[in-house]
């Protein structure tokens with residue numbers, strides 16, 4: 001039985017060489033058809049995790065099920081149902097894109113005719129038809145990534161694993177890959193497990209994100225959940241005079257004990273869960289007290305704020 005799910009329970013990996021504890025008791029599930037992003041800085045343990053999930057290296061501890069199969073007991077069954085694009089795959093630069101795709105199809109057991117047919121389909125999918133007869137050694141970074149993506153799709157996988165698929169690409173090539181991944185996920189229902197260091201990539205693509213840092217998952221949720229988990233909204237107010245600022249602060253502190261009010265230079269920063277409503281309250285209270293304000297501005301936390309908070313050594317917010 002195969003499906004498009006991933007289940008990881010208490011996964012750990014210790015590299016004996018250097019005694020590196022690269023992955024520490026990591027657990028998560030990915031549902032069929034879900035777009036899941038593993039987000040973390042350099043050395044967080046993303047590549048190690050993806051290599052275990054794709055049967056390339058063994059875990060030290062824990063259980064991993066991919067496409068309904070145990071990666072340790074049935075690696076062959078897992079491989080049949082997944083597509084994998086890892087960082088820095090070495091291929092013969094003298095082959096053309098078309099030749100490499102045909103070769104990959106033969107490796108997966110397609111006969112000659114089927115291999116040619118599948119290759120043409122995939123060249124269409126990743127729009128490499130025009131470059132198909134050029135040597136891979138002459139491909140640009142964006143073309144290489146598109147070819148890598150096509151290679152992962154040869155066996156019609158139910159789950160795609162992509163390790164930092166857009167690292168080093170310029171913005172237009174990055175967006176082209178994003179569109180392709182979205183289409184695969186939405187139209188074909190392919191489950192996607194992607195690692196990235198880019199917040200905007202996880203935010204733009206993923207249904208759910210786990211943030212990994214120093215081998216541990218520090219937060220999991222939808223982009224929206226992650227934002228609201230940490231997320232107080234921020235109301236910044238500037239005043240026409242210092243006196244105005246101090247009087248306003250006193251008034252707001254009396255009536256708003258639940259919100260943090262912090263003075264920064266000539267403005268007050270107010271942190272509140274429901275920023276829009278709080279902003280209306282603040283304006284009303286200051287108006288009633290006859291106090292003038294110069295500007296008032298409301299902003300929500302970005303994923304950047306959350307990422308920094310969760311991955312900084314001082315970060316105190318933890319969540320599973």
Ligand SMILES: Nc1ncnc2c1ncn2[C@@H]1O[C@H](COP(=O)(O)OP(=O)(O)OP(=O)(O)O)[C@@H](O)[C@H]1O
Pocket residue numbers: 015017018020021022040041042043044045046047048049197
């Ligand atoms: N084969 C290995 N032997 C020893 N240590 C390793 C090995 N592979 C990875 N590590 C170490 O394990 C830790 C996690 O590395 P990993 O490559 O999984 O991180 P990553 O999140 O993928 O980082 P990057 O974004 O830079 O690819 C790092 O400290 C790394 O040096």
